[in-house]
Amino acid sequence: MILDILFTPWALLALPILYYLLPYLRNKAIRDIPAPFPAQFSNIWLLWQCRQGRRYLAVHEIHKKMGKLVRIQPHHVSVADADAIPLIYGHGNGFLKSEYYDAFVSIQRGLFNTRDRAEHTRKRKTVAHTFSAKSIGQFEQYMHANLEMLVKQWDRMAKESGSWAHMDALHWFNYLAFDIIGDLAFGAPFGMLEKGKDLAEVRESPDAPSKTAPAIEVLNRRGEVSATIGCMPWIKPWAKYFPDPFFSKGVEAVENLAGIAVARVKQRLDNADKIDRVDLLARLMEGKDEKGEKLGRQELTAEALTQLIAGSDTTSNTSCALLYHCLRNPHVIKKLQKELDAAIPNIDTVPEFHMVKDLP
Structure with a gap:
């Protein structure tokens, strides 16, 4: 009798409705928080906004319409209140990272995407010395060399075209x-500045054959697809089979980005006896947890990849934005030029940090 009822057309229609309705009914604590339909019932609303590349805009618009607290998923409350930052992100508040971060795991969990508090503490202690003031100071020489290469390339383009040239600054900042x-995370630059091209070596595993891929494009695709899959992490194993190329190409980008880290760490470890320098990878290789154990090869690769992801597009986007706003405001350029001329005795060289650190 019960089976007969379950397999009626009405029961089959009711099952998907109950699938979305029951979690909504159980969430008594947040049920009264407003949400754009159907975000209170399903993750599909946020997934769709991410797929369209407008999550930031959609969430901002919803907050303007519905207030400081908005549900953008059945179990996800978005908070637009500066006073809530220490309550949510403060140390020891009890909040853990959600399953959203599972979408960003490739080689193995790193400092960014681990969801276990104890594991995060272990990783943080292992890499903490890497970012001490002393270590950062030792990294300056590598940053300086790459800045000199950037200036050299820009000067070359200007001379070749007769004292000035058109260019896409974002490409060069990338x-x-x-x-x-x-240079810092893997022991040597990718050579993009020297070649003026977006290319990097990729290996699926340390012993796999080498190939090349556009690293900047790979990183951007990886970020877009992982942020989208993170809305429904259970689709991750199936995403590469979706007919939408956004997902298949995005998953390929995730694999290629991991392959870049694998290739560069292999190159560094294979030549460890020939390289004597202090950089991020050297510090990570020295790092030990509370048991005195060093990072294994996979974990070392994952943490080096974390540094690449965290430091690349944020640095390039910020640098390009600063240049844009300076150029859009000529009075700023004049004031900046005056300050730099006073602080830098030789205008033909890239200044060292100590020469500009105290500028306004």
């Missing part, structure tokens, strides 16, 4: 950021 992070 090359700069990738080469600096590559």
